[in-house]
Amino acid sequence: MPLVQILTYVALAIAFIAMLAKALKYFTAPQHLRWELYPVPHEKGRAEYGGSYLEELDWWSKPRRPDLFNEIKEMMQEIFLLKGVYHHNRKVWRFSLPFHLGLYLCIGWLVMLLVGAILELAGIAISASADLLGVLVHYLTVIFGYAGLILSGLGALGLLQWRMSDTNQRPYNAPAEYLNLFVFVAVAAVTLIGQLTADPGFVALRGYTASLASFSRAALPGTLLTVEIVMVSLLIMYIPLTRMSHFVAKYFLYHSVRWNDQPNERGSKLEQSLMKLLQQNVEWKAPHIQTGSRWSEVVKEMKHE
């Protein structure tokens, strides 16, 4: 098996493991105290002005009906329109939006390459002159691929220019930030050039994807495309190791913290988990804390020296 193909497998494995580890880190973190921040979009009839169920008389005696539709709507606006950035940082939004939309399209492009590869393995031709399914997959691959690469590349270029030119921003940029954006620009540029010159219909790349999907030896599609595959593989591996995989954390930041207004009820699972946490020993060492005692003990007795 060519080294390039092994590299792609390794990249995919590392990306998967790193992403999973990141999600698990947050998923397994202990239950925290309430720290929500309004507006919370699932507050039915109140989200628009930032209200909550705490506005109701005897709120605990009334059923809570979270507005999941509004929550999903808010999420979609955040994911596809970057609503928060639009409202609070327009100069970043004009680059960040195409960058993110480009990335979504690139993900769609990789998915379409995989779908096309599987269909080809199943004997279904993928091309502009094939059957309806083959035509559809062909055009979606082409549209997603070129649009995604152009948008993400230009967006990354714009963000790079913003980071380099904004005097308020510059002191907070690490070299890693510049590198990350530069890598996106470079990968998008090389991939675009590679595809347009050597494989405009993504036929060779689909063939390579089919080899990956079937675990068969890939025939390397020329030097430029090989360089492109190496770069994309490295990028896939690199993203989860950096803050660029912030979409994982953002899910938890919003759902577990910012929008988490779940009230604690007697005898609930939430209450049980909290009681369990109180049985841990405290190691803080300030004079007013009984180091070594359990939380449940420390919070009930004041230490007097």
Added chain:
Amino acid sequence: MSRQQLRVKDIGRKTDQLVSIDTSRLPKLPYPYEDWEDPPYPEIPEVKRANKNISLDGILNVPVPEPETEAEKEELVAKFLEGLRKLLTSRNNWTFLKPLMLSLDNCVRCNTCSDACPMFEMSGRVEVYRPLFRSEVLRRIIKKHLTPGGRLTAKFTGADIDLNWDTIARLAQLAYRCTLCRRCAQTCPMGVDNGLIAREIRKLFSQELGIVAPELHVEGTVKQLETGSSTGISPTALMDLFEFMEEDLHDRTGLNIKMPFDKPNADILLIHNAGEFLSWPENIEAFALIFEIAGLNWTLSSEMVGYDSVNYGLFYEDIQLARVTLKHAEVAKKLGVKKVVVAECGHAHKAIMAIGDRVWLDESNIPRESCMVTLEDLIMNEKIMIDPERNNFPVTMHDPCNITRSMGIIEPQRRVIKKICPQFREMTPHGVHNYCCGGGSGFAIMQSNNFPNWRFTVPGRKKFAQILNAFTREELDPSRHKYVCAPCSNCKGQIRDLLNYYDAWDRTHIQYGGLVELIVNAMTDVREGFIEWDEFH
């Protein structure tokens, strides 16, 4: 050092003072304060600054020690690192580990938070007050000193920061240059909460090194747990205050209202910020009058801590926070009340209702409600009768961050004030997007050294400008009555101090107070004139 040159790594630079506030360069205030000139901050007497590190900005509100020997400094740095490790473990920080990790790991350094911060804006954009600056100091220390390989990659990841006592001491001071209003978090596209990070830094210093603002700890939670109240009012003294307030209420209204206390199995335990007892007894009297006339079955408590809803632990650490809130739960449980109603105090709302929600467990889990909701029910359902004409003067309202941004209680108080005040107008912005009064996170009670001057001119400046902008030029004429409603004790204290500092009583005759005072002022069962206009109090 000029502002443009300052970088995060400068936090550890060997210099007497990293930044200084030039009060002549602060942003201008609106009419009638265009010509206002803030005096320079007063010098801190040598005796008070001795052995203290104030090298961030020369402002003293948290007594960070300045050891004489390098060995002592190294010991403190080691202690800090030990505390930082604990802050990042589940066992020691289960209370906020998840939100903290998420906020530390995922900032994309876009600086959106900076434009949302009134302190940064009104300081004239002093770099160290940028919300991102403080968080970056902590992130870089973690990255370089607690992450495997962190030193090797420090240059690349931007974590090039020196770990010395100046860095740590200035970080402690930086944690007390944020009101924890969380306005920055609201605008962060990622959901990162710089306010939480500031609080977690305060927690580390308090729970591991015992470094904390004395007004919050020794004079705050410790005094409250030992004497019954952070004001020092003991249960015995409380009885005298009840008696005084009943007489005062009679003098003001002609009504004989008894303050019920320790009544078992009442429907409501009403719990006030004890600062009201000393500074604004008319607020407590107004609540008593409203609840009695509405015929509610309610009580106050005279048990230790049960008559003071204050919980300064919210502002600086979890253990004292839990100790105080559990005392509140214990009192409510012992009285057998059906619910606890939190009076006009924003941070008490959050400590008792939101934080308490995951601390008042099992049988202590007694329902809790905001007074805004209780009052709304009484006014909107006409359980007390109102003549809005009695409040026919310009009124605006300040939104306490803890009640609005952190709890989503926005409209009940608005429905009340709109019904009882025909000339009510909003500040811009308001509600969930409000600006902090500048006294949040305990600032309002920090009255020593040069800190008050900083508090009035930097974090409080935006609120003062908002208050002025809520009224027209004609209305700002000192001959006309006007009122700022601040339904929170800490905010009210800050607004009182702001009006005082800016000489606003003489210049504009703006009066301030709570929501219940406005209600009583409009009640037809009460003789007119509950709000006093002839003096500033």
